[in-house]
Amino acid sequence: MANLKYFLWLTTRKGFQPGEGSVLLSQFGTPEAVYFAEGQEYELLGLSAAKRRSLEDKNLAGAEQILEDCERLGIHIMTIQDADYPERLAQIDDPPCVLYWKGKPPAVDDRLAVAMVGTRECTPYGEAAAGKLGLELARSGAVLVSGIAQGIDAAGLKGALQGGGTVISVLGGGIDVVYPWQHRWLYQDVAAAGTLISEYPPGTETAGHHFPVRNRIISGLSMGVVVVEAGEPSGALITARLALEQNREVFAVPGPMQAPASLGTNRLIQRGEAKLVLSAGDILEEFSPLFPGQANPLPPMEESEVAERLEAAPKSPPLSPKSEKEVDKASQRAYISLSDDPEAFTDDERDILLCIQRRSLTADDIAESAQIPARRVLSALTMLQLRGLVEERPGKRFYAAVLLTP
Secondary structure, three states: OOOHHHHHHHOOOOOOOOOOHHHHHHHHOOHHHHHHOOHHHHHHOOOOHHHHHHHHOOOOHHHHHHHHHHHHHOOEEEEOOOOOOOHHHHOOOOOOOEEEEEEOOOOOOOOOEEEEEOOOOOOHHHHHHHHHHHHHHHHOOOEEEEOOOOOHHHHHHHHHHHOOOOEEEEOOOOOOOOOOHHHHHHHHHHHHHOEEEEOOOOOOOOOOOHHHHHHHHHHHOOOEEEEOOOOOOOHHHHHHHHHHHOOOEEEEOOOOOOOHHHHHHHHHHHOOOOEEOOOHHHHHOOOOOOOOOOOOOOOOOOHHHHHHHHHHOOOOOOOOOOOHHHHHHHHHOEEEEOOOOOOOOOHHHHHHHHHOOOOOEEHHHHHHHHOOOHHHHHHHHHHHHHOOOEEEEOOOEEEEOEEEEO
8 A cells, every 4th residue: 555654654653643634634635745745735734833843743654663563573554545445434423543463363343352351460250251241152153352461361362262253452551562471372263263453553562551542443343332241430330331321232241239330230230221131132132133144043052061162261370469460550651731831841851751751762762763863861860850750670771651642
């Protein structure tokens, strides 16, 4: 695709949130038109000065590097203007302009796709429920969409894989960045039986603030979302809210009244926002007129057979204390709005903070990535550290202690 590098340029502009590129595309029509536009045209859109500067940077080296990385890693790229881009996803308010994927093409428009979400810290009850639902949905022909985190995500995927179904995992980082590391075998299985998909280019480290943004893709690809266990608040409830906004069906598995992990699901049912689910049949019956042959529940399996199949699924080793929890801390970082106080940072400080929001880098790496002379990088890092806005990690790598928003 001739304009692919311009799509990659557009979706890697500093200061733009994922999904914002689609707004520019609606104004200009093509990524080339966005690229070749001049400052006055950007100004007419009411963009901030920082965003205009980002669009005025016409360097395509980053886009070309992404193309090289994808070719080397066997990662495919799909744009919103491609014929095989999922129409269901294109219809949401802020669809990703670019999708990176590995495995089978994510062709879901003529398939019943059901998303499953829930807490990482699930109970044995939640794990068993997710595994059983995943197994039953897969056996009936549905595609299971989820993340790939510990807990409900992993349990649902394992169940669907044991049922011989197609699965799609939407990631919060680059497809080549396995997170958590203990799930590397699950990455391989998902890519073999379905699709790994992300809007982040290769090399993007998984970060806590990526997950709420990613959730709109999970619900956007699906006809319905089932929440198995979720506390209040939780990322799973964010996905349920997005599903309701996208006019998707929402389902929830009830749990014990006093169980913290079931508080969110029970509330969804209580408020009439979700249909109570006791089996996959409760989900499938909602879609049987639309997907004949894909939404017809099979005769129920004996509980002993379900348990035997789920027991045969590979077990993940326990997570180390610093694995998944360490990434989650990113969501607890303070947000600083650049528009509220445009003079809060020098240009160098702003560019450095944006550069290290998603990953820790050495000073030399920052200088190369942000295109700032090394001496200025060191000076700015010193000032940011004194203000408590940057932390130094082992190996003399620096990481933003705050998150910048436009």
